[in-house]
Amino acid sequence: MKLILALDFGGTKLAAALLEVGSQEWLRYERRLSPRNANATTDLGIMRELVGSLLQGEKPDAIGVSFGGPVDAATGVVRLSHHVPGWENVRLRELLEEKFGIRVSVDNDANVAALGEFSFGAGVGYESLFYITVSTGVGGGWILNGKPFRGASGMAGEIGHMVVDPNGPLCLCGKRGCVERLASGVYMGRDLREILVKDLQRLERGEGEKVLELVGGDLGLVTGKVVSDAASLGDELAREILYRGAWGLGLGIGNVGNLMNPQLFVLGGSVTKAGEGWWEVVRKTALETALPEVDFEIVKASLGDDAPLWGAVALALLNQ
Numbered sequence: 001m002k003l004i005l006a007l008d009f010g011g012t013k014l015a016a017a018l019l020e021v022g023s024q025e026w027l028r029y030e031r032r033l034s035p036r037n038a039n040a041t042t043d044l045g046i047m048r049e050l051v052g053s054l055l056q057g058e059k060p061d062a063i064g065v066s067f068g069g070p071v072d073a074a075t076g077v078v079r080l081s082h083h084v085p086g087w088e089n090v091r092l093r094e095l096l097e098e099k100f101g102i103r104v105s106v107d108n109d110a111n112v113a114a115l116g117e118f119s120f121g122a123g124v125g126y127e128s129l130f131y132i133t134v135s136t137g138v139g140g141g142w143i144l145n146g147k148p149f150r151g152a153s154g155m156a157g158e159i160g161h162m163v164v165d166p167n168g169p170l171c172l173c174g175k176r177g178c179v180e181r182l183a184s185g186v187y188m189g190r191d192l193r194e195i196l197v198k199d200l201q202r203l204e205r206g207e208g209e210k211v212l213e214l215v216g217g218d219l220g221l222v223t224g225k226v227v228s229d230a231a232s233l234g235d236e237l238a239r240e241i242l243y244r245g246a247w248g249l250g251l252g253i254g255n256v257g258n259l260m261n262p263q264l265f266v267l268g269g270s271v272t273k274a275g276e277g278w279w280e281v282v283r284k285t286a287l288e289t290a291l292p293e294v295d296f297e298i299v300k301a302s303l304g305d306d307a308p309l310w311g312a313v314a315l316a317l318l319n320q
């Protein structure tokens with residue numbers, strides 16, 4: 001096999017790349033943002049254009065696909081996208097196999113990123129790892145004994161909705177105190193905003209001041225990134241929200257360590273850029289939660305924004 005085509009259908013962007021097997025660099029690479037009112041048809045149309053300009057008439061030998069939402073990896077059927085309408089039950093693998101006449105592998109982005117980090121990133125040389133993305137939401141993917149583990153219906157690794165605080169705030173899934181509810185960028189931003197609107201006493205004590213400065217008084221602009229920037233400027237309220245998120249994630253990691261005993265946890269997604277204080281709380285809480293005999297490392301993902309594409313390459317190679 002010589003040429004692999006890697007595709008990434010993200011919630012907000014589409015990317016495609018072509019790789020010669022054995023090379024460390026893309027032969028060609030294309031990326032485009034999804035339009036605001038994107039649906040499955042417009043996404044597929046944009047991807048068709050990207051692939052056309054990548055291939056320039058050449059024929060790939062295999063295709064790997066990362067999809068930002070639940071997928072049945074065995075059949076390559078997309079269940080749905082939480083961000084883009086119209087993806088319900090789209091037979092993505094079949095569609096691409098019919099078009100290109102070659103083998104196509106499809107899986108969800110967290111599983112694909114886990115495989116990417118295992119094959120080309122922070123997990124090279126390890127046998128078992130759990131990859132966690134901490135971004136708009138929180139998701140995870142397993143590599144066990146050198147192979148992806150997806151569970152009975154492809155839902156293994158959903159650490160985002162592991163409950164770590166049963167009396168905590170209500171999550172979109174209907175439960176309270178899920179890891180995602182505490183640690184995701186979107187929820188951290190929302191919680192800080194709500195406190196600033198409701199709790200005037202804290203504002204009067206000067207808490208939240210740095211946040212207000214950063215957004216020029218416009219609370220609509222408070223995001224996870226603003227929470228972490230304000231925390232690093234010493235804002236007490238922002239620190240409380242950020243470290244509560246890190247604590248929730250650390251609890252989740254410690255519990256997963258006790259349950260499955262992987263060698264390594266690899267953390268990706270933009271919230272991991274929140275700084276050393278965040279990492280310290282994650283690591284300390286995870287260690288305190290796990291039994292002393294349960295040993296693991298927690299490291300940063302190394303493939304960055306291209307993780308889904310590298311993972312898609314690894315997936316295509318795995319299924320040869």
Ligand code: ADP
Pocket residue numbers: 011012134135136137184185186223224225226228229269270271272273274275
């Ligand atoms: P996606 O969810 O589309 O994969 P990202 O991984 O970039 O995207 O995650 C986006 C989330 O991360 C947003 O909620 C954003 O506010 C948050 N974020 C971005 N940078 C930081 C940072 N330095 N610290 C904490 N949160 C951040």
Ligand code: ZN
Pocket residue numbers: 160161162171172173174175178180181
């Ligand atoms: Zn939940």
